[in-house]
Amino acid sequence: MTSTQFAAGLAALLLIAPMAYAGDPQLGREAVGACATCHGRDGIAMAPDAPNLAGQPESYLVEQIQAYRSGEREHEQMTLIAQSLEDDEIDDIAAYFAAIEITATVPDDLK
Numbered sequence: 520m521t522s523t524q525f526a527a528g529l530a531a532l533l534l535i536a537p538m539a540y541a542g543d544p545q546l547g548r549e550a551v552g553a554c555a556t557c558h559g560r561d562g563i564a565m566a567p568d569a570p571n572l573a574g575q576p577e578s579y580l581v582e583q584i585q586a587y588r589s590g591e592r593e594h595e596q597m598t599l600i601a602q603s604l605e606d607d608e609i610d611d612i613a614a615y616f617a618a619i620e621i622t623a624t625v626p627d628d629l630k
């Protein structure tokens with residue numbers, strides 16, 4: 520691939536990306552009840568083995584949930600949960616968790 524082709528491909532991706540996941544965070548907010556026990560309503564996990572979802576990129580969240588649903592990524596609980604979700608619910612839930620602002624603080628002795 521030439522660098523021109525690469526640049527054209529990248530430009531096309533950047534144009535497509537924002538449209539591909541047009542979730543509605545307000546609808547997502549109403550749909551996350553089923554996730555809250557483990558991931559927290561605010562996306563900060565309550566269960567020790569569940570990851571935080573708050574502030575993760577929308578595209579990452581959509582891709583992971585779809586991967587559980589298709590079986591590409593396997594986890595007993597998440598596979599079942601993902602299989603109960605429609606495409607637009609996945610987009611909305613991902614938009615909701617992605618919209619939550621998080622901050623990270625590196626401890627002074629590790630800076």
Ligand code: HEC
Nearest residue numbers: 553554556557558568569570580583584594596597600612
């Ligand atoms: C019973 C507990 C439980 C519930 C309920 C639950 N999850 Fe999970 N979720 C987990 C666990 C545990 C993992 C880590 C699985 C793994 O190792 O792949 C996970 C992983 C994920 C991931 C991958 C995160 C990453 O950083 O890669 C996403 C996205 C996710 N869950 C979304 C959801 C959504 C959306 C819901 C509600 C519709 C939900 N989960 C409900 C337990 C749960």
